[in-house]
Amino acid sequence: MSLDPHTSADGVPEVSVLIRAHSRPQGLAAAIGSALGQTYGDLEVVVSDDSGELGPVAAGFDDRRVLYHRNLAPAGPAANLRHAAGRARGRLLAMLSDDDRWLPTFLETTVGHLQRDPALGVVFTDDLLELSGRRIHHRLPYAPGRHDRFLPQILDHSIPASASVMRRVVWEEGERSTPLRDEMVGDLTTWLRAASAGRSFYYVPEPLAITRVHRGQISWSEETLPARIVDTLDAFRFDDPVCEELRLARVSEFLFARAGVNLRRRDFAAARSDIARARGKAPRRPGIRALLAFAGLRGTAMRWGAAHPRVMGPALSLWRRIRPPVLP
Known part of the structure; x- marks a missing residue:
């Protein structure tokens, strides 16, 4: 080489x-x-x-x-x-x-x-x-x-x-x-x-x-990323039934995340619309991942981790063990 x-x-x-x-x-x-x-x-x-x-x-x-x-x-x-x-x-x-x-x-x-x-x-x-x-x-x-x-x-x-x-x-x-x-x-x-x-x-x-x-990056991602991920996933359809189920579950999850963003912005009509669409897209009954996405806990955890980097490593190791599956 x-x-x-x-x-x-x-x-x-x-x-x-x-x-x-x-x-x-x-x-x-x-x-x-x-x-x-x-x-x-x-x-x-x-x-x-x-x-x-x-x-x-x-x-x-x-x-x-x-x-x-x-x-x-x-x-x-x-x-x-x-x-x-x-x-x-x-x-x-x-x-x-x-x-x-x-x-x-x-x-x-x-x-x-x-x-x-x-x-x-x-x-x-x-x-x-x-x-x-x-x-x-x-x-x-x-x-x-x-x-x-x-x-x-x-x-x-x-x-x-x-x-x-x-x-x-x-x-x-x-x-x-x-x-x-x-x-x-x-x-x-x-x-x-x-x-x-x-x-x-x-x-x-x-x-x-x-x-x-860094904190600015996390805040920006939390506000804009759910909508862009939904638009990305909506551009695809998969013949494989497992992959299509995973795609729909992810669309539902990020619609719940976008609903949470809209709720915190006090855009209640948009939040209700996203929740209804998330439920309609979900291939199975929404579980803990939907709740975590709606509450915006990922962004909260990353901001906390950015402020307390010494505990971020153990926290990530713990998350790998308890991470809820995409398909409940």
Whole structure:
């Protein structure tokens, strides 16, 4: 495996790192630095900037592998991902959020598996959750190695956005089958498309990425994410009855979450509508997950964990043991 960033015979980088940027200059600098600091160097870093203010950060690296584009108007994270992917030249694509980072061997490890096994579509690793400077290993509940049928796992648990590498063809096929719309979740859409198309996933049970967790991010996700997940899941239908039941259960769960958001906003009509729709979508009687989603306890727990990082690790270990199933 070549470590020289200029060794591709055709001048096309093997990997395009897709960074969706928005108003976080320090985070962006750290993300770009972690990409350029990889032990695998045949890459380009595509920065798609929704703020229009981060050009000096990209230019400060003085590295021709860093490609910066200023979007004329912000259209949200899904559109920004499309913009970045549309400018990428690499045969492999890797998403990296502008406040996340990679450890130095992330690409060497993931790209190595893709090069050794041409049948793989996506390779992903564990990540470290960074809360107030403290890092916690986020262990995923999967068997190590290759998974040829991975749709149930994506519907049940998914994978970290900044800890995966996919083949370009996985993205391109997905855009043809289920185009990523502005109101959808970019990474979840990508994994659902790949898994439903029968693409093989490979899991490396080693934390090679760092996902930063902070209060502002949690509040934003709690307010906007349920609606975007509902829109994402509504774009799919699965022939496999178990997967379709999981999809409907997830739609119901996040409709309950959106109902809770609307209730806390005192939009009672919208909350009632979401509850009615959640009950109608649920393939089984809603259980404890619906209650937790409606109450917004995940966001509350993450905010508390961000303020008390020392206890977050044991809390995550406990949650892995008692986590209610998606299908009660």
